[in-house]
Structures are given as structure tokens and as C-alpha cells.
Amino acid sequence: MDYIFTPAAQVSLPIEGMDAAFPVRRIYCIGRNYADHAIEMGHDPDREAPFFFQKNAQNIDISGTFPYPPQTSDVHHEIELVVALKSGGANISEDDAMQHVYGYAIALDMTRRDLQGEAKKTGRPWEIGKAFERSAPMSALVPASKTGHLDAGRISLSINGEIRQDGDLNQMIWKVPEMISYLSRFYDITAGDLIMSGTPAGVGPVAKGDVLTGDIEGLGRLVTQIV
Numbered sequence: 001m002d003y004i005f006t007p008a009a010q011v012s013l014p015i016e017g018m019d020a021a022f023p024v025r026r027i028y029c030i031g032r033n034y035a036d037h038a039i040e041m042g043h044d045p046d047r048e049a050p051f052f053f054q055k056n057a058q059n060i061d062i063s064g065t066f067p068y069p070p071q072t073s074d075v076h077h078e079i080e081l082v083v084a085l086k087s088g089g090a091n092i093s094e095d096d097a098m099q100h101v102y103g104y105a106i107a108l109d110m111t112r113r114d115l116q117g118e119a120k121k122t123g124r125p126w127e128i129g130k131a132f133e134r135s136a137p138m139s140a141l142v143p144a145s146k147t148g149h150l151d152a153g154r155i156s157l158s159i160n161g162e163i164r165q166d167g168d169l170n171q172m173i174w175k176v177p178e179m180i181s182y183l184s185r186f187y188d189i190t191a192g193d194l195i196m197s198g199t200p201a202g203v204g205p206v207a208k209g210d211v212l213t214g215d216i217e218g219l220g221r222l223v224t225q226i227v
Helices: 035-040 094-100 113-122 176-186
Strands: 012-014 021-023 025-029 053-056 075-077 079-084 101-108 154-158 162-168 194-196 210-214 220-226
Touching: 079 154, 079 176, 079 210, 094 101, 094 176, 101 210, 101 220, 176 194
Parallel strands: 025 194
Antiparallel strands: 012 021, 025 053, 079 101, 079 194, 154 162, 154 210, 210 220
């Protein structure tokens, strides 16, 4: 087919130890999935129906740098486990959910918190605070065949060597099989989809020059400098 202009290149993530890359389709992000984070954001941590928002595949960045974005003076870090799907479908059961997982990565859900806060007050969508250019720094994917399925293990983030976020994957309110099953009730999830699984407490602002180091036990490390 002929196009009136050259279409954008396919976004992909490198895969550790492989020459092939993982093509990314959609990014689903679950909100307030750690009780302590829900509390620090002013919400009830009791288990309620999960909610999701989306980032765009084009928001992914693997360069190791994060340019401080425009129109904000309050950018926050959120360290997250990424779940990458190799297949999908509709109405997937929790028992079958994990067979659709290809592997895992580490990401930062960088957030223009002031713009997100304004959107919340007026009942508007969050995209202006969440889905902006290079707002999803991300590591290479590691296949689940190497890591096993990650349902526990330390998740932490430090800024300039000082720990700011420190939790455990077992503290997630909605576990990975539940997230996959729930999403599949509303979307035809499929190969290439990513799920960002929420962040532990301790989110806060970043400044130019900061070096952010995110670690997930059994997976690896993501280092990002704010420029």
C-alpha cells in the first residue's frame, strides 16, 4: 500500500542476550497498585476494582537519559515492573494468564505531577501528565524463561545513591495474572502489549542532573539521568 507520508517506525524493546527485538503495540498502566502508594496519594488502600490508563508505545525511551519535559515544574519518578505479552485474547482466565507472558523489564513512569493533579481536579483524562515524550524510560526485556515468573522480590529506586522507593513485588494489590485477566475483559490484548504494574510508595520530584537507579530483584537495573 502507498502512504501519503512515511509511517512512523515500529517501536521495539531490545531483548537481553538476543539480536531480535520485541515489537511494542500498547502500554497499559495500572494505577495505585501498592497500598502504601495509594495512601501517600490520598486514597483508600482497600482492594477495589483496578483501573488502568495508557501510555503510547512512542513514549518508550531506552537511551538512559530523560529530558526534563516542558510545561511543568513538578516531575515525579515511579519505578515499575513491566510485563510483556507474547500472546493474548479476550476473557482470559487467571489460571491461563501467565502462559501469555513473554518476559519482564524495568520502567519509570515519569509523571508531570502538577499537570496530572490539575486534570484530576477537573475530572479530565491524565494523559497530559502521563503520556508525553520519553515518559517511559525502559530497560531491555528479559525472557521469563531466564527469570521465572516474578511475583516477589525487592523493587527499589534511588536518586544519586539515596533510596527513595523500596518495596516488594509481593505487595502488589492486583497480581500479574489478575491484571491480565481483568484487562482481557475490556480489550483484545495481544502479543506486543506491555503492562506497567504499579509503583511502591516513595514517589517524588526529580531535578536536572539527578541519576535515577531502579532495581528489581531477579531482573536487573535501569539507570536514567535527568537532563
